Amino acid sequence: MPIKTGKGGSSTSGAGGRGGNVLSGNTGIHTLKTTTDITTGAGGKGATTGGRGGSFGSRNTGFTKLEYDDTRNIETGEGGQGGTGPGGDAGDALADNRRY
Secondary structure (H helix, E strand, O other), X not given: OXXXXXXXXXOOOOOOXXXXXXXXXXXXXXXXXXXXXXXXXXXXXXXXXXXXXXXXXXOOEEEEEEEEOOOOOEEOOOOOOOOOXXXXXXXXXXXXXXXX
């Protein structure tokens, strides 16, 4: 079964919400594994700035091992539409991972 995260919420007075992430933002010693298609959520529309799209396997800190099937479809979320400011950044994949 594919993994699909939700879209960030829209805002009528501030920034749009961030799309959902998959295997991202973990700290410590982990093995994160998936063998399915992945689609992360788009950023929400904002009155000021758009929300950032969801990411896959990004911003993990520590000894994090990512195991995924690279023959599967991995799609990160689009950035949300901005209002008075810029649109949100698209989500990223396998970015900004750091060891202790």
